[in-house]
Amino acid sequence: MSEICPICGLPKELCMCEEIAREQQSVRISTDSRRYGKMVTVVDGIDGNDIDIVDLAKTLKSKCAAGGTCKDGRIELQGDHKKKVKAVLEEMGFRTEVR
Ligand SMILES: [Zn+2]
Secondary structure, eight states, X not given: OOOBOTTTOSBTTTOOHHHHHHHXXXXXXXXXXXXXXXXXXXXXXXXXXXXXXXXXXXXXXXXXXXOEEEEXXXXXXXXXXXXXXXXXXXXXXXXXXXX
């Protein structure tokens, strides 16, 4: 038996809830400088009820080959990865907004 989505009641492989949720989100991407002038890329505006943020952070970290953290619905990556993050998120179906 395959897993059933609690939202739409369809088996997970037919479920479009996460795809729809991604399209409905507007993810903000910005950069910030931290102590000692280190840049971080900040991704926020993600709804943690619909999206697995920990998993998304993992994907972004590996795509950008950067370290990072995930806290309170925000993902922070070390370094300036705005362009890469935007490309990866859009490829996954997210709407993004770069600040
Ligand atoms: Zn569903």
